[in-house]
Amino acid sequence: MDAKTVNTEQDKQALLAIVEEMSKSTTGAQSTKHWAPEAVWFDVPPFASKGVETARKQFDREFGAVSSFIPEILRTEIVVNGDMGIVCSVQRWSIVEKSGTARPPMLIRATDCFERRDGRWRVIHEHVSVPAGGGWDGTIQTGD
Numbered sequence: 586m587d588a589k590t591v592n593t594e595q596d597k598q599a600l601l602a603i604v605e606e607m608s609k610s611t612t613g614a615q616s617t618k619h620w621a622p623e624a625v626w627f628d629v630p631p632f633a634s635k636g637v638e639t640a641r642k643q644f645d646r647e648f649g650a651v652s653s654f655i656p657e658i659l660r661t662e663i664v665v666n667g668d669m670g671i672v673c674s675v676q677r678w679s680i681v682e683k684s685g686t687a688r689p690p691m692l693i694r695a696t697d698c699f700e701r702r703d704g705r706w707r708v709i710h711e712h713v714s715v716p717a718g719g720g721w722d723g724t725i726q727t728g729d
Contacts, residue, residue: 603697629693662674692716694713
């Protein structure tokens, strides 16, 4: 393995660790800890924002309505090209509302786009979605 491959593997592991940390976050400050100030975000509810503060407030509103949030990352695809990185993940979210009502588990798709700035990976765009129409089992088609 050459040095470039080793660095790419290290970068992939670093990006995965950030995505895992963000997926377990339950406050706006935790969720946006690795974001660039001008990050753009699209979320499951019909919501989009540019900039960290607006996203933090939305995260706090969403997490403020639940008593339990348990994410599970089922699969990932990670691409690193120099100072750019992309992590696509399929996650299962188990949520219990403050009323005690457990929502059915949700399969979601998340794409986190990163740029390395001053030696640190920063999220510049995050997009989270629930597949329309339901019934998706999380399978990623590969063309094989």
